[in-house]
Amino acid sequence: MSADVLQFLKNKFMDELEEAEEEHPPPHDIPLHSYFLQIRELLETKSIPPSTGMKDCLYDLSIALTDCILFLEKREMKINKDSSQGQGQGQEGQGHYSLPELWFLCKTKKKLIRIKKKLLVATSHPVLEQTSLPAAITDVASISSSSSSSLSFDGPPRESYFYRAGTFGFTEQAENIANLVLGRRRESDGGGFSKEIGIVGIGGCGKTTLARMLFYNRDVVRVFRNSRIWINLEAILTGEIDVKNILKAMLKQCNEGQRDLVDGSVEELLDALHKALWRKSYLLVFDGVWDINLDWYSRLKQRLEWRNKSNQNRRGIIVTTRLNGVAKRMVGSNNLHHMQPLSDEEIWHLSRTHFIEGYGLPQDHPTLVKMKDEIVYHSHGLLLAARTFYTILLKHTLGGDLKDIYELLREGKLLWYVMINPKDDANQGNDLLASTRSMWAAELVCDISEDGPQFPLHHIHETFKKGRGIRYSDLLDILRILVFGGDATTNRVLRAFCDMELHPTPPIAVMPLGIQVNISISLGWGNQLSDTNSKPGFYLPKLRDAEEILIDSWNFVVRTSIPDCLEIPNTLHVQHVSEDNLLHMGGDKDLCGRFWNYLIIGLDAQEWFGASHFKSWPRNIALPISVKIKDHQHQWKKLNLPQSIRSIVCLNMPSFPGGLDPWGKPNFRRKKEAHQIRFELHNGVAKHIDMNFDGTRWKQPTSIGDDNFLVEISYSCKTKMLATSASKCKHKSKSYSN
Numbered sequence: 001m002s003a004d005v006l007q008f009l010k011n012k013f014m015d016e017l018e019e020a021e022e023e024h025p026p027p028h029d030i031p032l033h034s035y036f037l038q039i040r041e042l043l044e045t046k047s048i049p050p051s052t053g054m055k056d057c058l059y060d061l062s063i064a065l066t067d068c069i070l071f072l073e074k075r076e077m078k079i080n081k082d083s084s085q086g087q088g089q090g091q092e093g094q095g096h097y098s099l100p101e102l103w104f105l106c107k108t109k110k111k112l113i114r115i116k117k118k119l120l121v122a123t124s125h126p127v128l129e130q131t132s133l134p135a136a137i138t139d140v141a142s143i144s145s146s147s148s149s150s151l152s153f154d155g156p157p158r159e160s161y162f163y164r165a166g167t168f169g170f171t172e173q174a175e176n177i178a179n180l181v182l183g184r185r186r187e188s189d190g191g192g193f194s195k196e197i198g199i200v201g202i203g204g205c206g207k208t209t210l211a212r213m214l215f216y217n218r219d220v221v222r223v224f225r226n227s228r229i230w231i232n233l234e235a236i237l238t239g240e241i242d243v244k245n246i247l248k249a250m251l252k253q254c255n256e257g258q259r260d261l262v263d264g265s266v267e268e269l270l271d272a273l274h275k276a277l278w279r280k281s282y283l284l285v286f287d288g289v290w291d292i293n294l295d296w297y298s299r300l301k302q303r304l305e306w307r308n309k310s311n312q313n314r315r316g317i318i319v320t321t322r323l324n325g326v327a328k329r330m331v332g333s334n335n336l337h338h339m340q341p342l343s344d345e346e347i348w349h350l351s352r353t354h355f356i357e358g359y360g361l362p363q364d365h366p367t368l369v370k371m372k373d374e375i376v377y378h379s380h381g382l383l384l385a386a387r388t389f390y391t392i393l394l395k396h397t398l399g400g401d402l403k404d405i406y407e408l409l410r411e412g413k414l415l416w417y418v419m420i421n422p423k424d425d426a427n428q429g430n431d432l433l434a435s436t437r438s439m440w441a442a443e444l445v446c447d448i449s450e451d452g453p454q455f456p457l458h459h460i461h462e463t464f465k466k467g468r469g470i471r472y473s474d475l476l477d478i479l480r481i482l483v484f485g486g487d488a489t490t491n492r493v494l495r496a497f498c499d500m501e502l503h504p505t506p507p508i509a510v511m512p513l514g515i516q517v518n519i520s521i522s523l524g525w526g527n528q529l530s531d532t533n534s535k536p537g538f539y540l541p542k543l544r545d546a547e548e549i550l551i552d553s554w555n556f557v558v559r560t561s562i563p564d565c566l567e568i569p570n571t572l573h574v575q576h577v578s579e580d581n582l583l584h585m586g587g588d589k590d591l592c593g594r595f596w597n598y599l600i601i602g603l604d605a606q607e608w609f610g611a612s613h614f615k616s617w618p619r620n621i622a623l624p625i626s627v628k629i630k631d632h633q634h635q636w637k638k639l640n641l642p643q644s645i646r647s648i649v650c651l652n653m654p655s656f657p658g659g660l661d662p663w664g665k666p667n668f669r670r671k672k673e674a675h676q677i678r679f680e681l682h683n684g685v686a687k688h689i690d691m692n693f694d695g696t697r698w699k700q701p702t703s704i705g706d707d708n709f710l711v712e713i714s715y716s717c718k719t720k721m722l723a724t725s726a727s728k729c730k731h732k733s734k735s736y737s738n
Contacts, residue, residue, distance in 0.1 A: 009058035010043055013065065020069050031068045031105060035112040042119050049122055057118050064111055071104060170206060174213040177337055181214065181283070181316040182223055194306040194315040198327035201339030204384025207320040210339070211285050214318060220283060223314060227282035229253045233289050243296040247273055250284075270303040277304060281314040289321040289330070297330055341381025348376050350386055399535020415478050416444065416543075419493055421485040423449040424514035425529070432484060432513070432534055448489065479506040480722075482543070484529070486514035487597060487695030491571055494719055495594050498553065507548050509722040511539065516695040519597050522653040524724030546722035549729060552652060553716040556599055558591040558691070560709035563701060571696045593693060594716055598656065600692040601625070601679060601711060602647025623647060624683065624702075630676040647690075648679070650713060654728040657692070679711040 017040060020030055030036065039061065048054050097105065181195050199207045214220055215230060229250050247269035254276040264272070286297075306315055321327050327336055342350070379385040418436055422429025429449075437445045483493050490510050497505060512520040512529050521527050525542075532538055568574060568591065575590040602623060623646050627639045649656065681689060681702065688699040700709075723729055 006048055006054055006058065009055065009062065010048065013058060013062050014040060014043070016062065016065055020065070024069070024072060031071055032109055032112060035109065035116070036065060036068075039112065039116055039119065042116065046119070048119070054118075054122055057115055057122075060111065061115050064108055064115070067104075068108060071101075075101070170210050170213060173337070173340065174210055174217065177210070177318075178214055178217050178220060180335075181318070182219060183314065194317065196306070196317040196331035196335050197319070198331040198336045199318065199320045199339065200324050200327045200336055201322065202382075203322055204382040205339040205341060206383035207322075207339060208287055209383055211287055211318055211320050215283070215285055220316075224281050224283040224316065226280045227254055227277060228285075229282065230285045230287065232287050233291075243299065244269060246296065246300075251276060266299075270299065274303055274305075279313055283316040283318070285318045285320075287320045289319055289326055290323070292323070292326055294326070294329055342379075342383065342386075343381065344376045347379045347381065347386050348372065350383075399532065399537030414480050415475070416440070416480050416482055418445045418482045419448050419484070420445065421449045421489040421513065422447065424484075424486045424489055428529055428534070429513065432529070435534075436484075436536075448485075448493070476502055476504055476506060480543070481506050481508040482511065483508060484511045484513045486512075487516045487519050488569075488571060489513075489695075490519045491594070491596065491694040491696065494553070494596055495571075498594070498717055498719060505720050507720045507722045509543055509546060516657060518655040518657060519653065519694070522597065522655040522728050523721060524727035524729075542724055543722065546724055547727075548720055549723050549727070550718040551596055551721050551729065553594055553596050553719055554599070554650070554652060554713050555592070555594050555716045556693070556711060556713045558593075558700065558709065558711050560589065560591070560700065562589045562591070566701065567698070569696045569698055571694075593696075595650075595652065595693040596719065597651075597653045597694050598692075599650040599713065600647060600657075600690070601681075602690050602692075623689075624681060626680045626682070628678045628680070630678070632675070634675075636678065650677070675715070677713040679713075680708050681711070682708050 017036055024030055177197055177199070180197060183195065199210055201207050215228060221228070230253070231246055231249055243266050247266065250273055251269065254273070304315075306317070317331070319327060319330050321330075324336070375386065375389045379389065418440055420429070420433050420436060422433045425432075433445070433447060481493070481497070483490055485493075494508065497508065510520045510523060510525055511534075512526055517527055526533065562568070562574070572591050572593045575592055576588065625645070625648065627641055627648070628636045629639060630636055683702060687702060689702055691698055691700045702709075
C-alpha cells in the first residue's frame with residue numbers, strides 16, 4: 001500500500017495513544033500500556049516499508065488500542081458502580097479480574113506481541129526502492145537506480161492492458177484537463193498560450209495513468225505532434241535534481257538532430273532546448289515530482305519563455321506530485337487538479353474487465369467471485385491497490401506469472417488436452433474445471449464425469465484440426481494428455497486410448513483428484529491436489545521435466561453366473577460365453593476388465609466384522625481359492641499356497657490402496673514367470689468375494705453348490721505415461737516393459 005496510507009495510520013495510532021494517556025493517567029492506566037509504548041518507540045525510530053501487510057498490521061494495532069480503552073472505561077464504570085452500592089469492591093477490586101477480562105487481556109497481549117514481531121521483521125530490512133516493485137504494480141518507466149545521474153527518461157511507460165482497462169474511471173477527469181491544456185475553455189482568438197496543470201493526489205490514486213491518458217489523447221497528439229516530452233522523476237525521493245540530466249533527456253526526445261548533443265553546461269543545454277522548441281507547440285510532462293527545491297523548474301520556465309505572449313504556439317505543462325505545496329509553487333493554486341478516488345463500481349468494473357477480457361477468466365470464476373468484496377473493500381478507490389490485487393489474484397489463480405505459463409505451454413511445441421472428472425472430488429472438482437477452462441482454451445478441457453467406459457475421443461483431432469490445421473499424423477507426435485481424477489477415472493481414460501490403438505500413443509500424465517489416487521502416487525504426481533499444486537504455474541514445469549515410461553496393463557475375465565440384482569461397474573463390460581466354453585468351466589457370462597495398478601480378490605471384512613475393528617479373523621475362515629499359472633509350454637500348473645489366505649493382490653505398480661508400498665525393496669530375480677494366471681474360487685462359508693481393481697469395487701456373489709467361478713489374468717499391452725523424478729515406477733520401468 002502507498003506510503004501516504006501507512007503514514008496516516010501510523011500518525012492515527014500515535015495521536016490516539018497520546019490522547020488516551022492524557023485522559024487515563026495512573027492509577028487508571030491503559031491495559032497493556034507497556035506493549036503499546038514499545039510499539040510506539042519502534043514506529044518512531046524505524047521506517048516501515050510500503051506493503052499491504054503493514055497496512056493491515058497498523059489497522060490491527062489501532063483496533064487493539066481502541067478495544068483496550070473501551071475495556072478500561074467499562075471496568076472503571078463497573079468499579080464505580082460497585083463502590084456506590086456499598087459492595088466494598090471499589091479500591092480492592094481494581095487488582096482483580098474476572099475470567100472473561102483475563103481472557104481478553106491474554107488475547108490482546110498475544111495480538112500486540114504478534115504485531116511487534118511483524119514490525120520488527122519489516123523494519124529490519126531496508127525500504128525497497130521503486131524499481132524493486134513488480135512492474136504490474138508500479139507501472140512506471142524503467143529506472144536503474146535512485147540517483148539522478150543514472151535515471152532513464154525515455155518517455156512514458158508503455159501501454160499495457162491494465163492501463164487501457166484502468167482508463168475507464170478517469171475518462172471524465174482526462175477530458176476536463178485536456179480541455180484546459182488545449183484551450184477549449186479559454187476565450188481567445190486561438191493564438192498561442194501556456195497552460196500549466198498540476199495533478200495532485202496520494203500515491204496509487206492514478207496520477208501517472210491520468211497523465212498518460214492526456215499524453216496519448218488523440219486531440220493532444222494532433223495539436224502537439226511536433227514535440228511531446230515525458231520526464232519521469234518518480235525515483236528521486238531525496239536530494240536535488242540534476243538539471244543537466246533532465247535537460248539532456250528533454251533534448252533526446254526533441255527532433256532536429258538534438259539527440260546528438262550529450263554534453264555541455266546547463267546554460268548551453270537550456271539554449272539548445274530553447275532553440276529546439278522555439279515556435280513549436282509542445283507538451284511537457286513531469287511525472288512524480290518529490291523535490292521541494294524547484295530552482296530547476298523556475299530556470300526552465302524562464303528560459304523557455306512560457307509567459308511570453310508574443311509566441312503564437314501552444315505550450316502545455318503537466319506536473320504530477322503527491323505534495324500539494326510543491327504543485328502550488330509550480331503551477332499556481334488555480335491550476336490544480338485533485339485526483340478523485342474511483343467508486344466501488346469502477347474498481348470492480350476495472351478488475352472484472354481486466355481478468356475476463358484481458359486473461360479470459362470467466363465472470364463466474366470461483367476465485368474471482370470469492371474475492372470480489374475483498375478487492376473492492378481493500379482498494380479504497382485507488383488504482384494502484386486494484387493493480388496490487390490483480391497481481392495477487394493472478395498468482396493465486398495461475399500459480400505464477402502469465403507470461404511464464406504461456407512460455408511453458410509453448411516449450412517443445414506440445415499440445416495438451418486436459419480431462420477432468422469433477423465428481424471425484426466434490427470440493428475441488430468443479431472449481432478445478434472452471435479455473436482450468438479459464439486458463440486453457442475451453443475446447444481443450446473435457447469434462448468426463450458423465451461419459452461411459454468408452455467415451456468418444458475422436459473429437460480431439462477435430463478440435464485441433466479446426467483451430468490449428470494440424471494433420472492427424474502430426475497431432476499424435478505432439479499431443480499430450482493430462483488427466484485429473486482418481487484411479488477409476490484414470491483406468492477409463494487409459495483403456496479408451498489403448499482401445500483406439502494409436503501409433504504412436506500420446507503420453508498420459510495423471511494428477512490426483514479424490515481419495516483413491518494410487519496410480520498418481522506411483523508415477524510421482526502426489527496423493528493430494530492442494531491449492532498450490534493445482535495451479536498451472538506449479539504443475540507445468542513438472543510436466544515439462546517429466547520422463548516417458550512404459551507401463552504394462554493386464555486383462556482379466558471373471559466367468560460367473562451374474563444375478564439380476566448385481567450392479568456392474570461402468571469400467572467393466574459383459575460378454576456372453578459360447579456353448580463350448582460354457583461346458584468347460586464357470587458361469588454363463590464373462591465380466592471383462594483391464595487394470596494398470598492392482599487387482600484384489602478377497603473376503604469382505606465388513607461382512608464378518610460389521611462396525612467392529614477389534615475382532616480377529618476366525619481361524620476357519622479363508623479365501624476358497626486355488627491359483628494356477630500357464631508356463632511357456634502352455635500347461636497349467638497349480639501353485640502351492642497356504643490355506644489361511646484371505647486375499648490376493650495382483651500388483652502391477654508399487655502403490656497399494658492407501659498409498660502403501662507392499663513390495664518394499666523387491667528382488668528382481670524372477671521366481672515364477674507366467675503368461676496367464678487363473679484363480680478358481682470354490683463354494684465356501686463366505687457369501688460374497690470382494691473384488692477391487694484400480695479404484696473400482698464390487699461384491700461378487702460366491703458359487704452355489706459345487707459350481708466354481710473363474711478369474712483369468714492375461715497380458716494386454718504397454719501404455720506410455722509421464723512420471724516425475726519421485727516416481728516409484730521410474731527405476732522399475734525395465735521390469736514393467738518385459
